[in-house]
Amino acid sequence: MNCLERVLTTLGHKEPDRVPLFLLLTMHGARELGMSIREYFAAPANVVEGQMRMQARYGHDCLYTLTYAAVEVEAWGGEIVFRDDGPPNAGQPIIRRPEDIEKLEPPRVRDSSSLGRVLAITAGLKARAGDRIPIVGVALSPFSLPVIQMGFDKYIQLIYDRPELFARLMRMNEEFCVEWANAQLEAGATAIGYFDPVSSPTITPRELSRRTGLDIARRTISRIKGPVAMSMGSGRCLPVVDDVARMGAPIIAASALEDLAGTKTACQGRMTVLGNLNGIGMRRWTPAQAEAEVKKAIAGAGQGGGFILCDNHGEIPWQVPEGVLHAISDAVNEWGRYPLDWVGPS
Numbered sequence: 001m002n003c004l005e006r007v008l009t010t011l012g013h014k015e016p017d018r019v020p021l022f023l024l025l026t027m028h029g030a031r032e033l034g035m036s037i038r039e040y041f042a043a044p045a046n047v048v049e050g051q052m053r054m055q056a057r058y059g060h061d062c063l064y065t066l067t068y069a070a071v072e073v074e075a076w077g078g079e080i081v082f083r084d085d086g087p088p089n090a091g092q093p094i095i096r097r098p099e100d101i102e103k104l105e106p107p108r109v110r111d112s113s114s115l116g117r118v119l120a121i122t123a124g125l126k127a128r129a130g131d132r133i134p135i136v137g138v139a140l141s142p143f144s145l146p147v148i149q150m151g152f153d154k155y156i157q158l159i160y161d162r163p164e165l166f167a168r169l170m171r172m173n174e175e176f177c178v179e180w181a182n183a184q185l186e187a188g189a190t191a192i193g194y195f196d197p198v199s200s201p202t203i204t205p206r207e208l209s210r211r212t213g214l215d216i217a218r219r220t221i222s223r224i225k226g227p228v229a230m231s232m233g234s235g236r237c238l239p240v241v242d243d244v245a246r247m248g249a250p251i252i253a254a255s256a257l258e259d260l261a262g263t264k265t266a267c268q269g270r271m272t273v274l275g276n277l278n279g280i281g282m283r284r285w286t287p288a289q290a291e292a293e294v295k296k297a298i299a300g301a302g303q304g305g306g307f308i309l310c311d312n313h314g315e316i317p318w319q320v321p322e323g324v325l326h327a328i329s330d331a332v333n334e335w336g337r338y339p340l341d342w343v344g345p346s
Contacts (some may be wrong), residue, residue, distance in 0.1 A: 002135075003061040003133040004190070010305040011250055011272050012191070019336035020300050022274065022310040023060040026067065027051065027087065037318075038082040041067045044120035052128055058329040063125045065118055065189060066138040066315065068293035075112040076104075083174060085318050086156025087181045095150035098158055101165045106176040109183045119187045135188035135231070138314075139181040141196035142173030142220060143295045144233075158240075159212065174220050181224045191227040193314060194220075194249070200290045202234025202255070214240060229253065229274060234313045241266045254283075256312035260300035265305060272306045277328070279311040283319040287327035295333035299343045302336065309336070318333070 001017045009016035029050015030040035040046045051063045070090040074080050079091035095101060109115050120136075122174070125135050140148075146155040146169060149253050181192045198204055199213030221228050229251035230237070230244050236255045237244070244252050245267070254263045254275030266272050277293055283294070294309065301307040308334060316325075335342065 002063040004131055005274065007061055007134050013304065013306040014267055015305045015338040017166065017197055018338060019298055019332055020061040021329065021332045022062045022306045022308055022314055023058055024064050024311060024314055025054050026064065026315050031316045035086055037088065040076060044061050044117050044124055047316065048124035048128060048265050051125060053133035056280045062134045062136050064128055064136050065122045065125065065184065067118060069140060069149055071114050071118060072140050072145060074114040075107045075337045076149065080113060087315065090148045092142045098162050098165050101169050102232040104172065106172045111181045113179065119183060120183055121164050121209050122187040134190040136191055136193055137184035138195060139219060141194055141199065142170050142177050143216045144196050145173050147198060151344035154344055170216055176221045177220050185226040189231060193229045193231055195231050195314060197233035197235045200237065201239045202235035202312055212242065219245045221249060231314050238263055238266060245270045260297055272308060273301050274308045274310045277310065279313045279316055282324060283317055285324050287323055290324050290327035294328055295335050298336050298340065302340050303343060
């Protein structure tokens, strides 16, 4: 099977030749090409080459178009702060006080140079990979984007104290998110990772999330013209599995905080589970620990398909060494071959 066939089989809740592996590497291509992170992200051709080399080296089953999460707020006029050993981050918030929302207007995706680079990366990967390897794009949810637009504390106050401005911001963010996700699909993305950590019950009480973030996700995802993987960015998903399943999202990402077998059971036959290797812990793993964590995850969720092994957050840290990534890949090839006779009955 090629990578796409392997993923489609597991999405159909059947067993492919082996458990699919997504190594969501954003920055490691810079090291491969001998560039700084800033230089690497400056030209789409760099990222295309880096992604193709990483996929060839580790044999994982996707290509990833994410450069840095703050690329979206950059399109709204925000500044980006680069560093040498981690992802670029947002600078000063573009919304300094709630009243700024009244004058805020969403950017047009096609007019944004920062988003244009990501679309060029997507098209470049599609040209190189064709239909052999899934290409995963990323869109921040309308409900989670304000953490970067205005800061966490001010955003939480906005939700409770200024409902009219919160509603206006959500309308703008929804339109932007839909346009951005669909532009990536048109450029060649196979699916969109919809990142919505603020909707997770780890951050927002479930009942409030149902009235806000999850309801917004339902509306937004219904307008995205391709498959969507719901990720709560390290936050717990298990309490809202039923809500997400009703949205029609075929994939949900599990947190490292959750029992993977229990999440797989809750999703059985409805959604494929993505997860849940601890990306932060991964920085200090030995190869033997990496193998043990892979075996544990496969034993918990691998049988019967419907499982993609991945990190728990959606971006593997810069500090994770090459030896650990090789150990993860080798362990999947050793222990992830179907049938999983070594696991025993489910």
